[in-house]
Amino acid sequence: MVDCLKYAEKLKWRQIAWNGVRFDIPMDWEIGKIGYRYLLLETARGPAMEIKWAPVTGKFNLRTQLKRLAASQGRQLRRGLREKNLPTDWARAVERYDSLGFAWQTDGICGRGAVLYCRGCRKAILLQFFEKNGQRPFRQADRLLASFNDHSEGRKTLWSVFDIVAEVPETYHLKRFRFEAGAYELFFTSRQMQLTLLRWGPAAALLKDGGLEGFEKKCLGLSTNRSVRFTKRSPLILELEDGSPSGLFPRLYRRLQRHPFYRCLRLWHEVDKNRILGIQLEGRQPVEGGALDGIYKTYATI
Numbered sequence: 107m108v109d110c111l112k113y114a115e116k117l118k119w120r121q122i123a124w125n126g127v128r129f130d131i132p133m134d135w136e137i138g139k140i141g142y143r144y145l146l147l148e149t150a151r152g153p154a155m156e157i158k159w160a161p162v163t164g165k166f167n168l169r170t171q172l173k174r175l176a177a178s179q180g181r182q183l184r185r186g187l188r189e190k191n192l193p194t195d196w197a198r199a200v201e202r203y204d205s206l207g208f209a210w211q212t213d214g215i216c217g218r219g220a221v222l223y224c225r226g227c228r229k230a231i232l233l234q235f236f237e238k239n240g241q242r243p244f245r246q247a248d249r250l251l252a253s254f255n256d257h258s259e260g261r262k263t264l265w266s267v268f269d270i271v272a273e274v275p276e277t278y279h280l281k282r283f284r285f286e287a288g289a290y291e292l293f294f295t296s297r298q299m300q301l302t303l304l305r306w307g308p309a310a311a312l313l314k315d316g317g318l319e320g321f322e323k324k325c326l327g328l329s330t331n332r333s334v335r336f337t338k339r340s341p342l343i344l345e346l347e348d349g350s351p352s353g354l355f356p357r358l359y360r361r362l363q364r365h366p367f368y369r370c371l372r373l374w375h376e377v378d379k380n381r382i383l384g385i386q387l388e389g390r391q392p393v394e395g396g397a398l399d400g401i402y403k404t405y406a407t408i
Contacts, residue, residue: 130253168206195248273404304384
């Protein structure tokens with residue numbers, strides 16, 4: 107019975123992982139706003155938590171950062187913001203960081219949070235929880251903080267937002283992203299390659315005319331290029347590769363081009379999730395055979 111209760115409790119939480127940080131949130135929290143190093147979590151009742159983070163290149167002072175936070179707020183909030191010791195459970199959860207707690211209150215809403223600094227990776231984090239109309243998200247903060255991590259595991263970085271999850275080699279850095287109704291795109295770059303994670307839905311509507319081949323031709327159009335090699339691995343998976351052309355002059359032309367010209371795209375249909383996922387690698391060097399497979403194994407909808 108105890109194990110069943112623990113499992114049921116675990117199901118009430120899920121993990122968020124975005125651009126170097128990850129933590130668990132209650133299932134009824136959703137991402138309200140997202141930036142390169144910014145997340146606002148909301149419930150149906152309003153904002154629940156806000157977090158910002160950034161690498162630090164020079165000296166970092168917790169109190170100076172707190173003063174900057176106060177200066178950036180409205181007059182009413184600026185007057186009410188003050189230092190306040192972290193609750194015991196919070197302090198225990200973030201003891202690996204240098205930390206400074208704060209609190210504020212205005213009419214109808216109050217907040218409590220912390221400025222954190224990791225000496226190991228020189229990353230500064232500012233997070234705060236909101237309480238409105240007598241509700242108590244603060245009571246869930248200790249568990250969230252205990253799960254918080256700002257270090258990648260191994261040589262991969264976890265990404266988990268909305269309904270997608272993936273592990274990307276740590277050499278790739280996020281350059282742009284797009285989250286729209288029915289279409290997601292995350293674009294990463296490394297020193298030699300560019301990586302794009304794609305997601306569309308609902309798949310049933312998008313694939314009704316021509317399947318994956320028709321969808322790719324209509325939405326991406328890579329297959330219309332004569333130099334592209336097409337491989338249908340199964341009814342649910344197709345792969346397109348745009349490789350090095352033959353002949354001296356085509357190869358010389360491609361060497362002089364500034365834009366990537368080696369490209370490999372894999373699309374697949376997750377039937378049970380009613381989604382289409384895609385991975386594209388491109389660059390000035392040929393795409394290694396196993397490069398797609400490593401990301402493909404971890405990229406999914408949840």
